[in-house]
Amino acid sequence: MTSTRNIRMPVGPVPMNMRRARGFTLVETLVALLALSIGLLGVAGLQLNGLRANQSSAWRSQATYLAYDILDRMRANPANRDDYVVGTAAEEAAADEAAEEEGEPRPARQATASADLLSWKANLGNVLPVGDGTIAFEGAGNNIVVVTVQWNDERNEDGDPLVFTMRSSL
Numbered sequence: 504m505t506s507t508r509n510i511r512m513p514v515g516p517v518p519m520n521m522r523r524a525r526g527f528t529l530v531e532t533l534v535a536l537l538a539l540s541i542g543l544l545g546v547a548g549l550q551l552n553g554l555r556a557n558q559s560s561a562w563r564s565q566a567t568y569l570a571y572d573i574l575d576r577m578r579a580n581p582a583n584r585d586d587y588v589v590g591t592a593a594e595e596a597a598a599d600e601a602a603e604e605e606g607e608p609r610p611a612r613q614a615t616a617s618a619d620l621l622s623w624k625a626n627l628g629n630v631l632p633v634g635d636g637t638i639a640f641e642g643a644g645n646n647i648v649v650v651t652v653q654w655n656d657e658r659n660e661d662g663d664p665l666v667f668t669m670r671s672s673l
Contacts, residue, residue: 555658562631562656562665563667566652566654566667567669569627569652570652571669572623573587573620573650574648574650574669577619577638577648577673578673580615580616580619583612583613583615583616584640584673586616588638588639588640589636589637590637591635591636591637627652627654632655633654633664634652634653635653635654636650636652637649638650638651639651641670646673647670647671648670648671648673649670650668651668652666652668652669653666653667
């Protein structure tokens with residue numbers, strides 16, 4: 504036997520307290536979804552800024568490593584240290600062009616220094632975005648080496664390349 508219960512349904516308008524007890528309305532659900540979406544977009548923006556800063560610091564670390572790399576190569580070849588003086592790619596091209604116009608070729612570098620510079624410049628271009636570098640001497644007796652590494656970083660708003668400069672004595 505089945506028993507049936509008689510459920511009394513109110514007749515007429517539903518009291519206010521019963522209307523609220525029925526759950527979320529569609530508008531409340533949409534407002535909650537909108538608030539959640541805005542929060543998730545904020546978190547995604549923070550994550551993106553963190554990734555950009557991380558990439559920028561990785562490039563700065565690579566610039567430091569590459570500056571130490573050429574300094575170590577120069578220390579390994581002290582007899583030919585003057586052959587390591589080099590400008591940016593644009594400066595070197597201009598100097599080659601000027602020497603060609605004058606009809607006097609630029610003096611050749613020692614083989615090890617030339618290979619070191621070629622490798623260093625290639626690494627700068629491969630590791631850093633539009634990477635380039637210079638090497639110069641300064642101080643009394645040219646005993647201080649100045650290594651400059653530059654690269655483009657999209658976080659730099661003025662468009663100028665970022666420059667890392669290291670001074671060291673040989």
